Amino acid sequence: MKKLKIKKIFFIVLLVNFEINTAEVNSWECSKFEGSSIIGDDGTYLGKLGPSWLSDSIFNSSSSYGNSWSQDSIFNSSSIFGSDFSNYSAFNDNAYNPPKIISDEDGLIGFLASGSEWRSDYYNALDFKYTCDWD
Numbered sequence: 529m530k531k532l533k534i535k536k537i538f539f540i541v542l543l544v545n546f547e548i549n550t551a552e553v554n555s556w557e558c559s560k561f562e563g564s565s566i567i568g569d570d571g572t573y574l575g576k577l578g579p580s581w582l583s584d585s586i587f588n589s590s591s592s593y594g595n596s597w598s599q600d601s602i603f604n605s606s607s608i609f610g611s612d613f614s615n616y617s618a619f620n621d622n623a624y625n626p627p628k629i630i631s632d633e634d635g636l637i638g639f640l641a642s643g644s645e646w647r648s649d650y651y652n653a654l655d656f657k658y659t660c661d662w663d
Contacts, residue, residue: 552655553651553652553655553656553659553660554659555659555660558656558659558660558662560631560634560637561577561629561631561637561651561656561660562577562578562579562660563576563577563578563631563632564576564577564629564630564631564632564637565629565630565631565632566586566593566602566618566627566628566629566630566640567627567628567630568608568609568616568627568628569616569625569626569627569628570616572600572609573600574586574593574600574601574602574609574627575588575591575592575593575594575600575601575602576593577629577656577660577662578662579662580594580662580663585662586601586602586603586653587657587662587663602617602618602619602627602640602653605619609627618640618641618642618653619642619653620641620642620643621642621643622643623641623643626639626640626641626650627639627640627641628640629651637649638650638651639651640652640653
């Protein structure tokens with residue numbers, strides 16, 4: 529019985545630790561990220577964070593940065609920036625060179641990456657979309 533209690537406590541501590549380390553976008557932070565450029569590790573411009581009505585928003589499905597066919601879109605699962613396997617992708621949980629989030633005011637403010645549980649500067653693109661209501 530004691531072993532079970534210890535495992536439960538360990539699990540709860542691990543869960544709390546996970547929550548602390550996860551880079552989650554909060555609604556009050558949206559303005560900090562809005563207008564920030566997304567830049568691939570090789571310097572390729574991949575669009576901006578912001579509402580879908582912006583012409584170069586990554587959430588504008590009509591732009592080259594928000595559609596599923598452009599090589600410059602993180603939403604193209606065949607591109608190096610959107611593939612599940614590329615080390616430069618926003619959607620590879622193990623990517624070691626995901627796209628950078630660059631603010632005109634603050635410079636590098638993080639990375640656009642799905643594998644954020646171990647890095648507090650990794651932010652998931654879909655978290656921005658829904659938390660900031662940019663869809």
